[in-house]
Amino acid sequence: xxxxxxxxxxxxxxxxxxxxxxxAPATSVPPDPASTAPAPPARLAPGxxxxxxxxxxxxxxxxxxxxxxxxxxxxxxxISADFGVSAGRASWTVSATTGALALFVLPLSALSERFGxxxxxxxxxxxxxxxxxxxxxxxxxxxxxxxxxxxxxAIAGVPASAMAYLAEEVRPKALVGAIGLFVxxxxxxxxxxxxxxxxxxxxxxxxxxxxxxxxxxxxxxVAFRVLLPRARxxxxxxxxPREVALTVRGHLGNPLLRRLYxxxxxxxxxxxxxxxxxxxxxxxxxxxxxxxxxxxxxVIYLVGTFSSAAAGRLVERLGRRGALYLxxxxxxxxxxxxxxxxxxxxxxxxxxxxxxxxSGHAVASSSVSxxxxxxxxxxxxxxxxxxxxxxxxxxxxxxxxxxxxxWNGTVxxxxxAVAGVAVLTLLGTRAARVEARTAV
Numbered sequence: 001x002x003x004x005x006x007x008x009x010x011x012x013x014x015x016x017x018x019x020x021x022x023x024a025p026a027t028s029v030p031p032d033p034a035s036t037a038p039a040p041p042a043r044l045a046p047g048x049x050x051x052x053x054x055x056x057x058x059x060x061x062x063x064x065x066x067x068x069x070x071x072x073x074x075x076x077x078x079i080s081a082d083f084g085v086s087a088g089r090a091s092w093t094v095s096a097t098t099g100a101l102a103l104f105v106l107p108l109s110a111l112s113e114r115f116g117x118x119x120x121x122x123x124x125x126x127x128x129x130x131x132x133x134x135x136x137x138x139x140x141x142x143x144x145x146x147x148x149x150x151x152x153x154a155i156a157g158v159p160a161s162a163m164a165y166l167a168e169e170v171r172p173k174a175l176v177g178a179i180g181l182f183v184x185x186x187x188x189x190x191x192x193x194x195x196x197x198x199x200x201x202x203x204x205x206x207x208x209x210x211x212x213x214x215x216x217x218x219x220x221x222v223a224f225r226v227l228l229p230r231a232r233x234x235x236x237x238x239x240x241p242r243e244v245a246l247t248v249r250g251h252l253g254n255p256l257l258r259r260l261y262x263x264x265x266x267x268x269x270x271x272x273x274x275x276x277x278x279x280x281x282x283x284x285x286x287x288x289x290x291x292x293x294x295x296x297x298x299v300i301y302l303v304g305t306f307s308s309a310a311a312g313r314l315v316e317r318l319g320r321r322g323a324l325y326l327x328x329x330x331x332x333x334x335x336x337x338x339x340x341x342x343x344x345x346x347x348x349x350x351x352x353x354x355x356x357x358x359s360g361h362a363v364a365s366s367s368v369s370x371x372x373x374x375x376x377x378x379x380x381x382x383x384x385x386x387x388x389x390x391x392x393x394x395x396x397x398x399x400x401x402x403x404x405x406x407w408n409g410t411v412x413x414x415x416x417a418v419a420g421v422a423v424l425t426l427l428g429t430r431a432a433r434v435e436a437r438t439a440v
Contacts, residue, residue: 041232043171044178050229054169055181057228058162062185064125064220065158067193068132068151069097071213072144073276073395074194074295077283078206083141091276091399095392096145098272100152101159102388108157109164109381110244117165117377118231124157125221132214136207156384163380167369168233177312179366184308187358191301192216198295247375251382255431256371259424263324263364264383265390266424269417270331271357272391273398274338277410278350280402286341300350304358311362321432323363324425328418331356335414339407353414360421361387390417 044051072079072093080090112120131151138144162182170178196216197209251257275298282289282297289297314323334352337345365383372379394417401409 043233044169044174044229045171046174046177051170051174051178053227054229055178057224057226058166058178058182059185059188060220060223060227061121061125061158061162062182063189063192064129064217064224065155066186066189067213067220068128068217069101069155070094070190070275071132071135071193071197071210072148072206074198074279074298075201075206075209075291076276077279077294078201078291079141079144082206085141086403087277087280088396088399088403089141091395092145093141093148094272094276095395096149097152097155098388098391098395100149101156102385102392104153104156105159105384105388106248106378106381109161109377109384112157112161112164112377113244113375114236116231116234116236117161117168118228120157120161121165121228122225124154124161125217125224127154128158129214129217129221132217133211135214136211152388159380159384161377163365163369163383164377165231165234167372167376167380169229169231172370174312175366175370179369180308180311180362183311183358183362183365184304184306187301187304187308187354189220190304191298194298194301195295198298199292201295202290202292244378247378248382251372251375251379254371256428257368257379257382259428260364260368260371261383261386263421263424264361265386265393266417266420267327267331267357267360267364268387268390269394269397270335270353270414272394273401273410273413273417274335274350274353276395277398277402277407281407282346287343287346297347297350300347300354303351304354307355308358308362311359311366314359315363315366320363320367321425321429324360324421327356327360327363328422328425329356331360332415332418335411335418339411 044054076087076090076093079085079093080087083090108120108124128151131147131154135144135147135151138147163179166175166178166182193213193216196212197206200212201209278297279294281287282294283291311323314326318326330352334349334354334356336349337352338349340346340349365380365387368379368383369376394413397413398410401413405412
């Protein structure tokens with residue numbers, strides 16, 4: 001209702017209450033068209049059927065995304081042996097995928113602003129699944145890397161569109177929890193894919209293992225499409241490059257968003273380095289574990305499922321920066337523990353690294369969705385770009401550090417990245433205090 005119409009209605013109401021003898025009958029005042037317009041549909045809230053369907057659908061999409069994205073990570077020793085290449089070269093089967101995702105996530109997020117979040121996620125998952133079914137037939141390492149890059153480009157349409165869908169369709173107070181469930185799907189996908197691939201590879205080789213992950217992704221993609229409620233709050237935006245560029249420039253000009261993007265990248269450097277190299281460490285002495293058991297180690301991803309889903313409660317108790325400080329401390333403790341040559345200590349270290357990473361990622365990514373007032377898909381896409389650049393860099397640099405200095409070299413790389421997260425979070429705390437003093 002416009003200010004003028006509001007004022008007129010107030011004046012009529014005042015006359016009616018103060019001068020009943022002279023007031024006109026209520027039927028003589030024409031109804032305001034705005035007051036008869038249908039109310040906008042309510043946003044999804046926990047406890048409702050559509051919210052549960054949405055949670056399951058995005059859980060399935062997150063599961064498919066991570067299972068496909070890192071489908072070769074647990075298989076790197078087998079791929080190295082099959083093609084006769086080093087750990088650094090084999091790691092490109094992971095880095096090419098995450099790098100392509102980082103490159104394409106922003107353009108595809110712009111398309112989702114025009115054609116819709118649900119359509120973009122559906123098409124992206126379909127293409128990624130089809131490529132995943134072709135990956136086992138790669139005749140050489142070069143073909144394998146190329147197919148994995150195409151797969152990463154296809155997957156790029158899922159994460160930013162999912163974050164924007166949640167920001168538009170879910171009530172603000174439930175947003176951190178909803179994004180935490182999506183991230184939990186990532187962790188379950190990563191865990192299931194690695195465990196499945198490890199045991200299948202031990203019995204029938206890495207090609208059969210990658211094929212099994214492709215079949216798993218097909219099931220998840222079908223579940224996603226069947227369960228996801230239609231978008232009720234999406235409004236198409238322009239695809240004009242100038243407007244998209246202005247939106248992106250506005251996001252990059254926001255100091256808080258810049259810090260969140262850097263935090264996501266640095267957390268992923270740690271995670272990418274640790275999980276790219278851990279297979280080599282556990283198959284070598286003093287552990288000498290078989291491929292199946294190495295794959296089973298990724299059951300630790302379940303810790304990430306719980307820590308990301310609990311991120312909303314952490315934020316309620318500690319605030320966003322407090323939750324990030326806790327994630328930094330947990331990840332650091334895990335890295336230091338993993339230096340031990342005792343298998344129990346290494347596994348406990350992986351538990352802490354996983355818990356810290358997933359909780360920090362859930363807090364940072366939900367903060368991006370909440371901070372961006374418009375162009376949410378682009379804001380989330382920039383986060384995803386930084387996040388997967390960090391993954392690509394972490395995987396490659398982690399393998400190089402392992403080759404140069406063993407596991408200790410990989411841990412030093414991780415500690416440097418975690419220190420960067422701590423510094424950025426501290427800068428955010430100081431900026432918030434300055435802003436509060438200025439407001440007072």
